[in-house]
Each structure stands twice: as C-alpha cells, then as structure tokens.
Amino acid sequence: MFGRSRPAANAGHGFLMRLLRDTRGNALVLMTAALIPLAGMVGGGIDVSRMYILKTRLQHACDAGALAGRKAMGGGTWSYNNNYAQAQANQFFDGNFNSGMFSSTTPVRQFTEAAGKVTGTASATIPMTLMRIFGKTDETLAVTCDAEMRLPNTDVMFVLDTTGSMADIPAGDTMTKMASLKVAVKCFYEIVARLDTDATCTTGTPSGGTGNQVQIRFGFVPYATNVNVGRLLKPEWFVDSWNYQTREALYTNQTNTSSTGPSIGRTDFVNQNPLGYYDYQGLGFGTASACSNYAVPPQTAFEGIYAEGPQVERTTTGGNPETITWATYQYGRVYAYKTRRTSGGYCWLQRQEIRGDLRRQYSQTDTTTTSTVFNGWRYAALPVNVGLLKNGTTWQDSFQWPIGANGSATTIAWKGCIEERDTVRQTSYDPIPSGAKDLDIDLVPDSAATRWKPALPDLLYARGSFVGWDDWTFQYGAVTRSASDNDYSRPYSAFCPQAARKLTSYEAGSDFDSYVNSLYPEGNTYHDIGLIWGARLMSPTGIFASENAKTATGGDIERHMIFMTDGDACAQSYDYTAYGYNWWDRRQTSADAAPTGGCTSNNFALVQQVNKRTEALCSAIKNKNISLWVVAFGTLAPETITRLTACASSGKYFTANNAAELQQTFKSIADQISQLRLTR
Structure with a gap:
C-alpha cells in the first residue's frame, strides 16, 4: 500500500514544480487575480468623487438658501408675510441644486430661524456604482448652514x-x-x-x-x-463774554437833602420897653393885706405886633450832616399885673404893657445823600458775561442780568x-x-x-416797531430811549x-x-x-x-x-x-x-x-x-x-x-x- 501511494505524491509535487518553472501564461492568471482589488480602488474613487461633488453642490445650495432667507427676512420676522423668508430660502436652495444629480434622491431641506439667525439642514442619498460589489449600495450625505444679519461696527x-x-x-x-x-x-x-x-x-x-x-x-x-x-460741549469751548442785541439801563445821579428840624432851642424877650401901669380891673374894698396878697395873673404870653423877622445870626458847622443855627426877632408885647389899694381902701388890679423883641434861637440838621436813578435804556449790541453759565466742568441753567424793569436783575435762561x-x-x-x-x-x-x-433769546430786544411778520421797521444802530418811553418789542423768532x-x-x-x-x-x-x-x-x-x-x-x-x-x-x-x-x-x-x-x-x-x-x-x-x-x-x-x-x-x-x-x-x-x- 505504501508503495502505491508514494508515486501519487511525487506526481503532484512534480506538477507544481514544473508549473513553477514554466512561466508560459502566468500573466493572465495574475491579472485576473488583481482585478478584484483594482475594481474596489477604482470604484471607490469614482463614488467618492461623486459624493464630494454632490455634497459640495448640496452645501452651496444650503448656503444660498440660508442667505436668501435671512436677506428676505431683513429686520422683520421669519413668519412675516406668509413665511415669505422661508419660501425664499427653499426657492434658492432648489435653484442651486439639481434634483436627481448622480441619480440621487430628492433632497430633504429645512430652514429655521432663531434670534435673527437662519439655520438650514439638507440631505440626499446617492447610489453607489462599483462599490456595490463590496456591498455598499448607497450613501446619505448631509450638510448644515446658517446665515445671520451681522452688522459691522x-x-x-x-x-x-x-x-x-x-x-x-x-x-x-x-x-x-x-x-x-x-x-x-x-x-x-x-x-x-x-x-x-x-x-x-x-x-x-x-x-x-x-x-x-x-x-x-x-x-x-x-x-x-x-x-x-450746548450741554454736550465742554464749558471751556465757549467764550466768557459775547455781544448780544440787548439793552443796558441808563442812570443819572440825583442829590437829595433830608433835614431834621428846624427846632427852637430857646426864646428870650429882649429889648424890653415897659409902659406905665394903669387900673385894669376893680377888686373891691378890702384890707391892705388882702389887697397885697391877691393872686394876680402871671405875665401874659408874647403877643406879636409885627410878623417874625428874617433869619439873622446864621451859623453852620460844615460836614455831612451839617448843623445850622440862626435867630429871629419879632416885635411884640407882654402884659404884667399888680394890685393897688386906694386911700379909701379900694383895691385895683393894674396892668402894664411891656414892648420888646422875642428872640427865637433855631437849629436844623441837614443830611445830603446822592443816589443813582433809572433814566432810560440804551439798545445796542452789548457785551454780556456769559461765563456766569459756567460751573466748572458743568453748566448752570440760567443767570441774572440787569435788563428787567428799571434795570432790575432778571433771569436769563439757557435751553x-x-x-x-x-x-x-x-x-x-x-x-x-x-x-x-x-x-x-x-x-x-x-x-x-x-x-x-x-x-440767549431772553436777552434780545428788537430796535424798532414790529406789527406783524410782514410789517416792521427796525433801526440798525444803537438807540437811546427815556424812562417814559415804552420798551421795544421782542419780535424775534x-x-x-x-x-x-x-x-x-x-x-x-x-x-x-x-x-x-x-x-x-x-x-x-x-x-x-x-x-x-x-x-x-x-x-x-x-x-x-x-x-x-x-x-x-x-x-x-x-x-x-x-x-x-x-x-x-x-x-x-x-x-x-x-x-x-x-x-x-x-x-x-x-x-x-x-x-x-x-x-x-x-x-x-x-x-x-x-x-x-x-x-x-x-x-x-x-x-x-x-x-x-x-x-x-x-x-x-x-x-x-x-x-x-x-x-x-x-x-x-x-x-x-x-x-x-x-x-x-x-x-x-x-x-x-x-x-x-x-x-x-
């Protein structure tokens, strides 16, 4: 058994060795084996390119829609005018994206607004080509975009x-x-x-x-x-004095003398000339003692025969106040009384007329004062101390200036x-x-x-008559008016x-x-x-x-x-x-x-x-x-x-x-x- 199996093993080994040594037809086999990974590489490149182009178009369309929607919204609201801004966003998206591009599905786009910012999302599914052989049949692409109304400073x-x-x-x-x-x-x-x-x-x-x-x-x-x-500006940017078409009071010096007196210091009956006694009134019979002890009337008061004479013996002390003294003489008489008993025992009241001068001593104190009295107005372009409005780095609302009645101070307001x-x-x-x-x-x-x-309109006076907006007569130069004249009108606008x-x-x-x-x-x-x-x-x-x-x-x-x-x-x-x-x-x-x-x-x-x-x-x-x-x-x-x-x-x-x-x-x-x- 073992002997029969050995040749089979050697036979296979020999075939491979011969194949290894024989290079005829090997290129075809190797090419066939390489087609599989090569197809993946080429297919992937094609599909990635398609995806990139599609996503770029999708992004551009999204950006265009967001921008158009935000521009249409302007300063209003997103829903204003039946959602006009959103409709513009959708329209510009659709206008910038070809639906069905590369056999892609209809894109899904949505635009919303919050706090003035428009945000958009968009997606589309693209089928693969050669990548299908690797089991990748399609790819969903999604983009986001936003636009907002942003001012520069x-x-x-x-x-x-x-x-x-x-x-x-x-x-x-x-x-x-x-x-x-x-x-x-x-x-x-x-x-x-x-x-x-x-x-x-x-x-x-x-x-x-x-x-x-x-x-x-x-x-x-x-x-x-x-x-x-004015009040936005620094006080130092204003003058301290300026000429205004106004008026100034005119005055005259008036001297007044007030007197205390005259008063009579003393009187003397001088230069007497007694006349003889004469029986004036019978008192009846009586003893000598009773007659001599009779209560005779006192000497009568002076009775002038002539009027009081002019001042004489006048003296002055000088200075202010000044004391003046003088005397007067008046010719007249007084009557004196006494009793007389006759040998028959009758008692008479006798009277004697004494003529002479009554000297009166007078004194008077005079005090002299000088006062300034309003006498009229001078109307002209005149300097005014407008520095009175300044209060350091701030402003006063008004100041006082003497253009009121008779030259009195009046309030000049500044708006x-x-x-x-x-x-x-x-x-x-x-x-x-x-x-x-x-x-x-x-x-x-x-x-x-x-x-x-x-x-400062409160300062102004028009030099002339003013009847109405179309009827006036003005004077250009300075004008002086008396205290009895009426004030000039103030017709300024x-x-x-x-x-x-x-x-x-x-x-x-x-x-x-x-x-x-x-x-x-x-x-x-x-x-x-x-x-x-x-x-x-x-x-x-x-x-x-x-x-x-x-x-x-x-x-x-x-x-x-x-x-x-x-x-x-x-x-x-x-x-x-x-x-x-x-x-x-x-x-x-x-x-x-x-x-x-x-x-x-x-x-x-x-x-x-x-x-x-x-x-x-x-x-x-x-x-x-x-x-x-x-x-x-x-x-x-x-x-x-x-x-x-x-x-x-x-x-x-x-x-x-x-x-x-x-x-x-x-x-x-x-x-x-x-x-x-x-x-x-």
Whole structure:
C-alpha cells in the first residue's frame, strides 16, 4: 500500500514544480487575480468623487438658501408675510441644486430661524456604482448652514428736520409728518438693533439684539432754526463774554437833602420897653393885706405886633450832616399885673404893657445823600458775561442780568442752543474757506474765534416797531430811549429744538422710544446747522475723536448719516439763529444792507447762505468717508430736490410722500446698512 501511494505524491509535487518553472501564461492568471482589488480602488474613487461633488453642490445650495432667507427676512420676522423668508430660502436652495444629480434622491431641506439667525439642514442619498460589489449600495450625505444679519461696527447719526411744517398732515394721511417720522425712525432701529420699540412696524416684532460682538450706536441732531448741542460741549469751548442785541439801563445821579428840624432851642424877650401901669380891673374894698396878697395873673404870653423877622445870626458847622443855627426877632408885647389899694381902701388890679423883641434861637440838621436813578435804556449790541453759565466742568441753567424793569436783575435762561463761531461772508463755500470756522467739522476750540456762544433769546430786544411778520421797521444802530418811553418789542423768532444726543448704544428699545417721542416741531428750516453738528458729533477726528475713532476694543467703525427734511430752506431776517439776530448781526450777509429772508426762493440772501453752506457741508461729510443718506419727505421745490440729490452719497437719495412710504424708505436704508455675513 505504501508503495502505491508514494508515486501519487511525487506526481503532484512534480506538477507544481514544473508549473513553477514554466512561466508560459502566468500573466493572465495574475491579472485576473488583481482585478478584484483594482475594481474596489477604482470604484471607490469614482463614488467618492461623486459624493464630494454632490455634497459640495448640496452645501452651496444650503448656503444660498440660508442667505436668501435671512436677506428676505431683513429686520422683520421669519413668519412675516406668509413665511415669505422661508419660501425664499427653499426657492434658492432648489435653484442651486439639481434634483436627481448622480441619480440621487430628492433632497430633504429645512430652514429655521432663531434670534435673527437662519439655520438650514439638507440631505440626499446617492447610489453607489462599483462599490456595490463590496456591498455598499448607497450613501446619505448631509450638510448644515446658517446665515445671520451681522452688522459691522456701525454708527448711525440721524439729522432730522423738526421744523414747524412737520406738524402738518400730508394729504390722505391720518398722522402728522412728525408722528410718521417717529414711527419710521423706531422701525429703523428695530431692523438694525434687532430690539422692539413701541411702534407698530410692517416688519413684525424683532428680538435677540445684535449681541456683544458688534458695536451699534445711534445719535440724533434735531434741527430747525438752531440746534440744541450746548450741554454736550465742554464749558471751556465757549467764550466768557459775547455781544448780544440787548439793552443796558441808563442812570443819572440825583442829590437829595433830608433835614431834621428846624427846632427852637430857646426864646428870650429882649429889648424890653415897659409902659406905665394903669387900673385894669376893680377888686373891691378890702384890707391892705388882702389887697397885697391877691393872686394876680402871671405875665401874659408874647403877643406879636409885627410878623417874625428874617433869619439873622446864621451859623453852620460844615460836614455831612451839617448843623445850622440862626435867630429871629419879632416885635411884640407882654402884659404884667399888680394890685393897688386906694386911700379909701379900694383895691385895683393894674396892668402894664411891656414892648420888646422875642428872640427865637433855631437849629436844623441837614443830611445830603446822592443816589443813582433809572433814566432810560440804551439798545445796542452789548457785551454780556456769559461765563456766569459756567460751573466748572458743568453748566448752570440760567443767570441774572440787569435788563428787567428799571434795570432790575432778571433771569436769563439757557435751553442749550448755540451761536456759531467765526464765519466769512461769501457766495460759495465749496471748498470751505479757512476763515469759516463755523463750517470746520473737526477744529477743536482754542481761541475766541473758534469758540461757541450760548444762544440767549431772553436777552434780545428788537430796535424798532414790529406789527406783524410782514410789517416792521427796525433801526440798525444803537438807540437811546427815556424812562417814559415804552420798551421795544421782542419780535424775534427764536426756536430751540430738543437736545441733540451723542452716539450711544441703546440697549433697550424703551430708551430709544423715550428720546424719539420727545421730538417736537417748531421753527424755520436751516439745513446747514443740522448737517454741521451731525458731522461734528460723529467725526472720528474731531472734538469727540476719543469716543468715535475706534470701538472700545479698537475695531473699525462704519459711519452713516441719515438726513431727513420735509422742506426747502426757510430763513427770515427776524430769526434768532446760530448766527445771531439776522437783521442786526449780519454775520453771513453784507453789513451795509438789511438781509432779505423768506422760504424756498434762492433769491433771498439768507436762503442763499443756507443753501450754499449746505452744499459745502454735504461734500465735506462725504469726504470723511461717511455714507450720507438723504430722505426728502413731501413736496419740495425742484431746485431743492436737485440740491438734495447731489448732497447724498451715490444711490442714497430717497423720497417719501406719506407715512407708509417714509417707513418703507427707512426700512430700505436699514436693510442696506445691515450687511449679511455667512457664519458657516
């Protein structure tokens, strides 16, 4: 048995050895064996590539949907307008993803919103190709995406026309322009700050805020005839004395002498000339003793025969008070009495007349006083110590100045409006002249020419008669009036709007509401004063550079000014403005002629000045890399529209005719200011 089995083993061993030694046909066998792992490698590469392309497309579509949804949401809510934002997200996803790509299943996509952030998820299943031979039939791919409305660090300065015409109600509207403006500004805040206000906005109710990674600040410059910025400024930036069109009391010295007396010190009966006795009255018979002891009447009082004579023997002591003494003499008589008994025993009462002079000694004390008596008024441009308003680093609300009745002190209140620093009289201000300190945005005060002055209408008096807005006669030079003349009238138009606000972060919508609700309409329209102070309060290189140049963490800031007006420039000669009492001070117009004023027409000298200065300031603001948005509310003159269009940064001029359009305009600006940034 063992012998038969041995050849079989040797035979197999021999075959293998021969096969090992014989290489004919081996390549085919080896190739066949290698096809299996090679198929896996190639199939895996193809399927991974398909998966990568599909997932990339899926991610792009998800990102596009999230971005579109967040942009459509704007400052509103996710569900606003029948879930329009979500529909936009789905539409943009579908538009950026080809359903069925690589035979993938219909993708599943979902977009949601929380705290202003839109989050999306998307998935699709792709079938495998060669990987099937390894049992992998398909693969589900999923992506996530989100987008949020994230502002860069942003400053927004509202320069708002709060003139008297803002109290008007546009045709077809139910609220005043001012009420419409308040709603529009609040809705703007809701979009940008993502915080709710008390306004009913078309964009729904926001929530969540913008977080603490971004600085969003808002400032306000309400303007009309002037701006109320004084208490935002350091007292050292104001002069201590300034000339105002006021009055000063005139006095005259009056001497008065008061006397004590005269009083009679003593009297003496002198130069006596007794006449003889005569029987005057019978007393009857009696003894000698009884007659001699009879109680005779006393000597009578002096009885003048002539009037008291003039003063004589006058002496004075000098000095103050002064004592004066003198004497007078009066010729007259007195009567003396005695008794006489006759030999027959009859007793008589006898009387004797004594004539002479009664000398009276007088004395009197005179005290002389000198007093100053009110005698009238001098009306002119006169210096006033406005330093009385300063209280170290803070301000007083008022001070006393002697322009009351008969020169008495009266209270001069300061609401906070200002008079501008030195200017020049020109017909063009672009570029701004070096002498026009009033148009210099960044200049820090360091001299009388560059410092401001408080606007104090309580000081002002018009030199002339004033019957009505179109009927007056004024006098340019100083005028003196007596105490008996009536006071001059005070016809000035001096309006001071709500106090301006520096740029600040409003962390609560209620704080924002409180300020906006405080705005009120009055006064004429001086666009230039609103623009210059809007620029000063937000400039990164001016008087508030330390607050405006960078964020607290050193971040850059984008700056936007929103300039809203409802009218043409309106400047009257009787206005008390940031350039003084126009008719008398004439700081912008010729000193040799009364300035002309009015509304709309550029033919008026004062209106020309407002318009030319406005044009120069618009250019200066844009040159400081501030985006200048201009909103014209209502009907304006064609030349004003042209001017405001040129004033705005490119593409940033808007118009609105009613409350709805105004809110939509402010929404459009807010949406453009709010820049989207993908977070994934």
